[in-house]
Amino acid sequence: MTIPGILGILVFTAAAVAIAKPVGLYLYAVFNGGRTWLDPVMRPLEKRIYRWTGVNPAQEMRWTQYFLALLAFNVVGFVFLYIFLRIQAGLPFNPQHLKDLGPHLSFNTAVSFMTNTNWQAYGGEFTMSYVSQTMLVVQQVLSPITGLAMVVAFIRGFTRKSGNSLGNFWVDLVRAVLWIMLPVSVISTLVLVALGTPQNWMPYVTAHPLQGGTQSIAQGPVASMTAPMQFGDNGGGYFNMNAGQPYEAASAASLMFQSLLGVSLPVGLTYYFGKAVKDTRQGWVILGAMVAMFLGGTFVTYHAEAAGNPLIHRLGLKGPNMEGKEVRFGPALSSLFETLTTAVSWGSTAAANDSLMPIGGMVPLFNMMSGEVIIGAWGVGLLGMLSFAILAVFLAGLMVGRTPEYLGKKIQSFEVKMAVLAMIVPTFVILGFTAWAVSSKGGQAGIYNPGPHGLSEVLYAYSSGVGNNGSAFGGLGAALPFYTWTVGLAMLFGRFAMYIPALAIAGSVINKKTVPPSAGTFPTNTWLFGVLLIGTVVIVGALVFFPALALGPLAEHFALWAGHVFGGGS
Amino acid sequence: MIRHLWTATRMLILMVVLVLVYQAVTTGLAQSLMPYQANGSLVRLHGRVVGAAPIGQTFNTAKFFWSRPSAASYNAAASAASNYGPTNPALLKEVKTNLAAFLKANPGVKPSQVPMDMVTSSDSGLDPDITVASAMIQVPRVAAANHLSVSAVRALVQSQEVGRWLGMYGLPHVNVLRLNVALVKLASRNG
């Protein structure tokens, strides 16, 4: 580890915390009826959209209605995208004459982008036409907003004093698109272009390298996809290697900009949450717990990567693990980005996760297994963390001698049931599908690396799917039908098993009276609660996946340092 | 539910239109404000497009500074990593091969002097950069092959050096294409 490397990680973290408040305040203005500088432009447009789509913005929805609207929007989005992928060859803006996608891959990709996972079983530059990339952008604009709407509705459940409705999904959607997603995307696109990302609709350029021959260089509207992809924590890169591909992130500056862009809304949401519940410390404690876990993970990864591969050192070489890393990023920034990609759940990668050191790869894996709550993507991260908070409150809350309360709402059997459900599904999906994959021919066929690392690949795939992350241990044969379908299902389970219980909790607590806090109330705005929350996330996450992690990264780690390789010769 | 589906369809169509407008606006702005970057930061030499600055290409002959090993063979229409795990024998084999090739091309260099980036594949397979150390260690070979003085080539490398961003982010590096273009220019001036 180097001083600039450590400093860089700390400075980034400080910057992320610093933007929480301004972003949170802006979100509060957008969703809680404040004024913003965009109002003169967007208000008329907003009204017109409601008129065109027949939405009555004053109509409030109960949690079931809210969910059905959200589900309908996702279903329609899925169908549209699926159709476009199947017929792209016949559509314009396809200068490379790329073929239609098959049904497996189309299903997997449509689910992937609808669920904000952006798992890519394909390589963008050699699979997707410009029209298809644009249709992917549509989901990259919309799918994070579904998550955002969810958490906004969830918070309403805890804060509204009367009624049993959680707001209007269409209004939340439209406001998020007009006030947040599109303006930020436009500005970010221009910043990215300035930092070296192309934005054109040309055919691929044929260059004549100095050493002779030709080089076909992929082109396209890269910046305008990368901006919402990164801002919305989608992660589906324009190119196969995503942010590692130099057009997508041409410099450390560009990658840092994208990182800050990706982390901005999720950290802002924690402040928004505090403001909405009228106790900003509630939000800071959540953010504090998230940042603490994030920093811990980052330094573990960075330490592992900086230490390098002892097997390679045996050849007389020195230095960090550079396999699968880009020079302009180096080990520190790569470690930071790979931890972020799973912590904030954006899923784009700037280094090959499959080639990370075992412990370096275990951190991203753990970030996803623990439910993508260590900051997390738009809404869903905070939502997951709040579910953990409910569990933590319930586990330890009894210890203060009262029925556990969170934000003044009693946590009773229904809430516990839903929070447990939200916790059970990822476990079932990750461990169940992994067990199936490693014991079936179809699953084994996709495993690329031998030994325990192969198990890590499979674990990573389902963790990424269920966590709606999208990053991968890239060696896995993700395009095989076995994985397109099982990972596709994992993505669906992950998304909706998270949504339904969370909305159900919101729908349940909104009917409960708010108990004003007193000295006897379990305090959820103190550092002590932050520690408890971390303990719950780490223990519950680690406890469940410890055996799997032992057989995967841990086994590989100890073997590696004992000088073993797997799969022939040592 | 049917009502929601109908609303959703209308809403989605509207959103698609919004995204199309977004694509058009951003492309227009980018093309008019920053045409060089927007069109791929292409590098020309004697009027010919020799590559794109951010995209690496193969350099493995004696007279050029080598770029990193690539799992994609620098196919800029299909980025790829090796995806070798750290305990995969294939990784060790790859590193051994790369190391042997590098040592052979750069006589007198000891394995411990070879920077890690010269023997390992990048993430994208299109890494345009190598560390400054990797460039420096190639200077004697490149200088000899181009009939240039070691000091001139070293100065060339130094002129191309890009430091850490804000002094913290990334590794100090040189862009291999830019360096080699500069090298070609220098060699042709001297030759």
Place this chain on the structure above:
Amino acid sequence: MAAQIEVGRVHQESLVGPSIREAFRKLKPSWMAHNPVMFVVEIGSVLTTLDAIRYLALGDSRSFAFVLQIAIWLWLTVLFANFGEAMAEGRGQAQAAALRGARTDTMANRLVDGQTTVVAATALRKGDRVVVSAGEVIPSDGTVVEGAAAVDESAITGESAPVIRASGTDVDAVTGGTRVISDRIVVEITANPGETFLDRMIALIENAVRRKTPNEIALAILLAGLTLIFLVVVLSTEPLAVYSGHSVSLTILIALLVCLAPTTIGGLMSAIGIAGMNRLMQHNVLALSGRAIEAAGDVNSILLDKTGTLTVGNRMATEFLPVDGVDQKVVAEAALLSSLADETPEGRSVVRLAGEQYHLTRDRESLPGAEFQGFTAQTRMSGVDVEGRQIRKGAPDAVRAYLDAAQKPNGGRQLEAMVTAIGRQGGTPLVVADDRHGALGVIHLKDVVKPGIRQRLSDLKKAGIKTVMITGDNRVTAETIAREVGVDEFLAEATPEKKLEYIKREQSEGYLVAMVGDGTNDAPALAQADVAVAMSSGTQAAREAGNMVDLDSNPTKLLDIVEIGKQILITRGAMTTFSIANDVAKYFAIIPAMFVPIFPGLEALNIMHLTSPESAVLSAVIFNAIIIPLLIPLALRGVSYKPVSATTLLRNNLLIYGLGGLALPFVGIKLIDLLVTALHLVVLHG
């Protein structure tokens, strides 16, 4: 104190034998199924036992010995949990048995059209009238509609002093199973057979296990969920291990599952609840539902009657105030003399005060020939005629009337001012006068705060509970006393309507309200309150409106009830946290043991340096089993509760049960491993 206290003293040892038998009886799967966590353990025990038999049949003695030991410890885990539950139930059943003794086959004299017929108590229905005479047992619950009697309620309350029950008063409720000692009363029956107080009490104790409180249900869901998750973890471990090159034996997988499942809390949960209810009963409080006990832990506001709860209930003399020109001692002496015949608590307090302040000790015998006048509601004065001097003490207007009639100085403006001042401070003035000088001075009577009550109220405040004093006094008086005892709020000139309204307002703000009441007019407020403690001495209406009955009729007990409610929740929370924190160490014991044959490098995870895989697994299983009986006393006693803020409480409990739960098993498993090694219980090399 018969039944209750006797039960309280039931020696734990005497319950051990039956509880062990009961623990085995509870192994029945139909019984175990109500507790998913322990049911999983039982299934695991059966499977390992079968596995052991298989090894025996195969002649693999090494594996047989190991698997058999695991099987034994798994069975013990189940038995220990059952034993804990049986112990708690045993205590309850002893109580129920004692109560059942009171519900003997009583006969009743049913009154129909003025004629009595003897019928069995069980034949009585609501609305029947029965006659109960001295020496007879009251056949069922009812209201006294005619007459008054002294009743011995010791069968239920354990209090041997008889109580008066009279028609048309606030103490007209009688309970079946109690005995009339004097007089004869007519009782209108208010409960059908099986619905009486006694019946409900017995049923409650016996059903305590089956009826879960809301928090218990939520916790049970969480525990079942965790068990299910760990089941999936263990089931998926096998294919993962096979993929990695080596299968893991069934017994070790089951051992892992049992160690991970929250058996400690799962095994002790019902014991905690039953024990809590028992503790409440030892305080002579009868909760009519477990829900009410839990709600007691949750209350935010407590409504306390001033009189009897916060103050001793009677006004006491605290000061002698002379008018100008009279010595204070003269006032004291006159007050003393005039109060010798005053048998009211106020009168006695005057005598006591005079003794304390001036060492004046007189009694009636020391004044031969004196003519005493006791205090009556008509005269509102007491006094004495001694040595030709008439001394009187009483209500200001009564004494003034007396002095005016005797044409003596009535103290004029000055006395008037003194009387008013006392009234304003919430006190009661009594004027002392004699027929020689006229008004001598004033006695200041005031409410005296019960000793220790201030501390308890400030404890409650620390625990975040708001205390509200209810009084019929006017605002000024109420405020004075409120300040003195340190309540947060007070409700002056309280009427039943005002109480009800206050409770509703508090509840609409989300607060849970607890109150104590006894009279019929308390019934609406009691019915509205979340925790409503009715005095056993109160009316039937009050008793039915409340969800707890205090058999001692001691209103201060509400505070104990709140603490017990909190204690139950804390104990559950602490054990849950402890149970889950334990899993970390168990993992570090079992995971290396499971996987070292596949990846020798994982030996690095054996941070406890346990001797061999087999000893590690066995030690973890043994620890998991014996922690249950070790914690039974804690489950029965409850985690100690001190009224402090939630933050402090959480910090302390997290430190003890969270961090302690992380650390303890590391030490425990290591020690057991040393023992297992020393005794060569398993094969000790890899």
